[in-house]
Amino acid sequence: MAPASATAPIPWYRTVSLAREIARQAPLIARQLRRSPRRTALTFLGLVIAFFLFTSLESLLFTMSNLVSGASRDALLFSRAADPDYWRAKLPASYADAIEELPGVVAASPVRVLFGSGRKEGSFAVAMGVRPDAYLKLGIPDGVTGDELHALFTERDAALVGARMLEDNDWKVGDRVTIGGHLRQRDFTFTIRGDIARGDRLDRVAVVRLDYLEEALGGAGHVTFIQVRARDAGLAPAVAAAIDRRFANYTIPTETVTEKAHIAPFIASLSDARDGLRIVGYLALAVTLLVVANSIAVGVRERTREIGALRAMGYGRARVMSLVLAEALLVAVIGGTLGALAAYALFSTGRVEVPGAGFVYRSDLSVVLRAALLSIPLGLVAGAQPAWGAVRMTISDALRYSE
Amino acid sequence: MSLPLRYAWRNAWAHRGATAVTLFGVAISVMVYVVMGATADSLKGIAATTGDPSNVIALSKGASSAESSRLDTPTVNGVRFEPGVQRDASGEPETSVELLAMRRVPIPGRPPDDPASQRFVSLRGVTPAALFVHPRVRIIAGRFPSSSGELLIGRLVPETLGAVGIGSEISIEGRPHRVVGVLGAEGQFFESELWMTLEDLRGRSGEREASAVVLRAADPAAALALVEQLERSRHVSVSAKTEPEYYAQMQRAATAFVYLANLIGGLLGLGAVVAGANTMYATMSRRIREMGTLRALGFGRWRVGASLLLESAMVSLLGGAIGVLLAFAWNGVAFSIVSLSFEIAIGPANAAHGIAMALAIGAAGGFLPARSASRLEIVAALRHV
Numbered sequence: 005m006a007p008a009s010a011t012a013p014i015p016w017y018r019t020v021s022l023a024r025e026i027a028r029q030a031p032l033i034a035r036q037l038r039r040s041p042r043r044t045a046l047t048f049l050g051l052v053i054a055f056f057l058f059t060s061l062e063s064l065l066f067t068m069s070n071l072v073s074g075a076s077r078d079a080l081l082f083s084r085a086a087d088p089d090y091w092r093a094k095l096p097a098s099y100a101d102a103i104e105e106l107p108g109v110v111a112a113s114p115v116r117v118l119f120g121s122g123r124k125e126g127s128f129a130v131a132m133g134v135r136p137d138a139y140l141k142l143g144i145p146d147g148v149t150g151d152e153l154h155a156l157f158t159e160r161d162a163a164l165v166g167a168r169m170l171e172d173n174d175w176k177v178g179d180r181v182t183i184g185g186h187l188r189q190r191d192f193t194f195t196i197r198g199d200i201a202r203g204d205r206l207d208r209v210a211v212v213r214l215d216y217l218e219e220a221l222g223g224a225g226h227v228t229f230i231q232v233r234a235r236d237a238g239l240a241p242a243v244a245a246a247i248d249r250r251f252a253n254y255t256i257p258t259e260t261v262t263e264k265a266h267i268a269p270f271i272a273s274l275s276d277a278r279d280g281l282r283i284v285g286y287l288a289l290a291v292t293l294l295v296v297a298n299s300i301a302v303g304v305r306e307r308t309r310e311i312g313a314l315r316a317m318g319y320g321r322a323r324v325m326s327l328v329l330a331e332a333l334l335v336a337v338i339g340g341t342l343g344a345l346a347a348y349a350l351f352s353t354g355r356v357e358v359p360g361a362g363f364v365y366r367s368d369l370s371v372v373l374r375a376a377l378l379s380i381p382l383g384l385v386a387g388a389q390p391a392w393g394a395v396r397m398t399i400s401d402a403l404r405y406s407e
Numbered sequence: 408m409s410l411p412l413r414y415a416w417r418n419a420w421a422h423r424g425a426t427a428v429t430l431f432g433v434a435i436s437v438m439v440y441v442v443m444g445a446t447a448d449s450l451k452g453i454a455a456t457t458g459d460p461s462n463v464i465a466l467s468k469g470a471s472s473a474e475s476s477r478l479d480t481p482t483v484n485g486v487r488f489e490p491g492v493q494r495d496a497s498g499e500p501e502t503s504v505e506l507l508a509m510r511r512v513p514i515p516g517r518p519p520d521d522p523a524s525q526r527f528v529s530l531r532g533v534t535p536a537a538l539f540v541h542p543r544v545r546i547i548a549g550r551f552p553s554s555s556g557e558l559l560i561g562r563l564v565p566e567t568l569g570a571v572g573i574g575s576e577i578s579i580e581g582r583p584h585r586v587v588g589v590l591g592a593e594g595q596f597f598e599s600e601l602w603m604t605l606e607d608l609r610g611r612s613g614e615r616e617a618s619a620v621v622l623r624a625a626d627p628a629a630a631l632a633l634v635e636q637l638e639r640s641r642h643v644s645v646s647a648k649t650e651p652e653y654y655a656q657m658q659r660a661a662t663a664f665v666y667l668a669n670l671i672g673g674l675l676g677l678g679a680v681v682a683g684a685n686t687m688y689a690t691m692s693r694r695i696r697e698m699g700t701l702r703a704l705g706f707g708r709w710r711v712g713a714s715l716l717l718e719s720a721m722v723s724l725l726g727g728a729i730g731v732l733l734a735f736a737w738n739g740v741a742f743s744i745v746s747l748s749f750e751i752a753i754g755p756a757n758a759a760h761g762i763a764m765a766l767a768i769g770a771a772g773g774f775l776p777a778r779s780a781s782r783l784e785i786v787a788a789l790r791h792v
Binding site: 042043049054056057060284291295297298299 | 431679742743
């Protein structure tokens with residue numbers, strides 16, 4: 005049987021023994037890493053930067069795909085008039101009651117959207133008129149308190165306004181403000197009674213009462229769309245089909261889409277950008293792999309004579325190789341995890357926005373976990389060549405070695 | 408007495424493994440930085456080149472984009488016959504009434520109901536007058552649509568909708584449309600749009616009559632005067648802007664790219680600095696005795712340090728040059744974001760930024776090792792084991 009090649013992939017049971025080796029040789033590895041603190045620090049820094057970048061890009065991709073598959077949101081549907089100009093508030097609000105009676109529907113809320121202009125000339129502002137009781141069954145926006153909800157129920161002109169809309173217009177809770185109407189549409193004035201947290205999908209709109217909006221603009225009884233919550237995500241497509249069948253023979257038939265289907269083409273249109281970001285992330289890791297490999301190789305070369313001495317004392321080739329691999333692995337896993345966690349700490353706050361892209365960064369521990377797990381093969385591959393280099397020489401050559 | 412360039416080069420060559428790592432790191436960082444920067448510039452470029460300074464675009468009051476604007480027939484006619492609009496030989500005002508809409512369009516040949524195989528595309532309903540008002544738009548193949556169900560597609564539409572050309576069928580809101588022509592527009596936004604007759608799109612858009620009227624003035628100064636006049640007009644209520652001013656709003660989309668280019672380029676660059684510093688420290692620790700000898704031979708402190716800095720800069724510069732060359736592989740590659748397609752154009756400025764970044768990486772990575780080398784004491788260095 006041919007002897008196992010030193011660079012052959014490491015079987016899983018060897019990985020376990022490698023973990024045991026790390027634990028046993030930890031003091032030796034720690035001393036080795038302290039021997040050249042500058043080199044160790046630079047290698048760590050390189051790893052932290054690369055994994056920070058990798059996790060940032062993966063978080064961005066996570067944010068983008070999460071726009072499509074926000075877990076709880078799959079069960080949400082939009083039912084609108086089957087007309088390209090559906091946003092012209094022409095769907096009878098009474099459809100909502102009929103929809104609520106369909107099997108699999110938890111709640112249906114009529115929504116009338118007002119597109120107008122904000123405080124600054126030419127700025128865009130959106131108000132959504134809803135029936136508070138029906139709308140809140142779909143979910144309560146982030147950051148809205150009980151008192152604020154109470155205000156929406158009891159004060160006719162109350163509004164809950166998204167944090168970013170407040171910022172864009174320099175408005176604050178308590179202000180009485182106006183959205184300018186487009187063309188022949190009237191202006192609409194309301195009082196801000198609460199704010200919706202940044203990061204919520206309503207953080208750029210004002211939620212007002214439908215009855216008040218109808219009173220101000222006229223055209224009662226017709227809405228832009230009806231938002232529906234199905235009992236679970238799996239039922240959503242069937243519920244959508246059932247709604248459209250229900251109104252198929254009406255003067256105004258409906259077109260119902262899941263929120264996911266609504267956004268999917270938009271996200272698919274970003275596929276070039278997504279591919280680009282993914283490639284960049286992996287390129288960063290490829291460069292880091294070489295940096296770690298180089299740094300470990302330098303360390304191994306520096307202590308060639310010492311390794312010769314260890315082997316003369318009875319350390320086998322496998323053991324010496326495990327020592328070097330363990331060192332690379334330890335550096336990669338610690339540095340990689342630190343970098344990934346740093347990115348997570350920054351982006352999971354929901355406060356970092358991608359300028360111009362209109363969305364806030366999100367991250368998830370699964371992204372960190374994936375990055376941290378990637379540091380394991382990275383460490384092993386980076387350590388493979390130096391490990392082989394450490395045992396390639398005969399003991400006598402190693403003991404005589406001089407740079 | 409200065410150490411020759413060849414000395415630095417030979418040293419880099421002697422440790423080619425480590426040098427290759429730095430080279431690779433710098434090349435990748437520079438390539439990514441140059442490509443992303445060029446993407447952002449190209450995106451800005453479309454915004455800057457689209458539109459003619461002699462054209463004025465009139466939208467409904469308060470509308471921020473043509474897609475959200477709606478004009479009724481009296482307003483359209485009022486605007487068209489506004490004094491100051493240039494007239495053609497027959498005395499007709501040179502104007503283009505246009506309807507704009509953004510629609511989900513299924514990629515031909517893919518399942519039409521699957522949202523993942525639909526793309527957002529800008530549709531523009533036009534009359535043949537559009538070709539006079541947008542002088543840089545040329546029909547490069549086929550003809551202008553003459554009836555409902557015909558399409559003139561922008562040169563870059565295949566980037567979004569796959570292999571489509573003259574004769575292809577594209578379904579718009581469930582109705583098949585046949586491609587009868589392809590337009591080129593010298594890099595303007597129109598190259599990623601689908602054009603159809605105004606009546607055809609009106610039929611698809613419910614009650615919307617028009618979203619914009621593009622008016623041609625005699626020259627850019629007359630266009631500015633026309634904007635002023637329309638904004639103040641008592642007969643018609645519209646918002647007017649010159650075309651370049653209107654399309655400049657699109658630069659916002661480029662902001663995200665500039666931000667990402669800087670963030671990613673910066674972090675990769677920092678990584679390359681660390682890789683470079685690590686390599687130079689390793690080089691220095693191997694050569695301590697050699698440096699001691701050089702000092703004993705009469706080379707000054709700073710010359711010994713400078714040789715390390717030079718070596719670092721040289722390797723980085725080479726890496727940067729490789730990175731720029733690699734980046735050029737992306738030149739002319741088409742890229743699409745939502746409804747907009749464009750070709751990435753890598754210009755001399757992008758290449759120069761890449762080289763500057765490489766030099767900065769080399770200087771930053773070599774500085775600390777060079778400083779340490781210049782502080783070596785001769786005797787200690789010669790005794791170093």
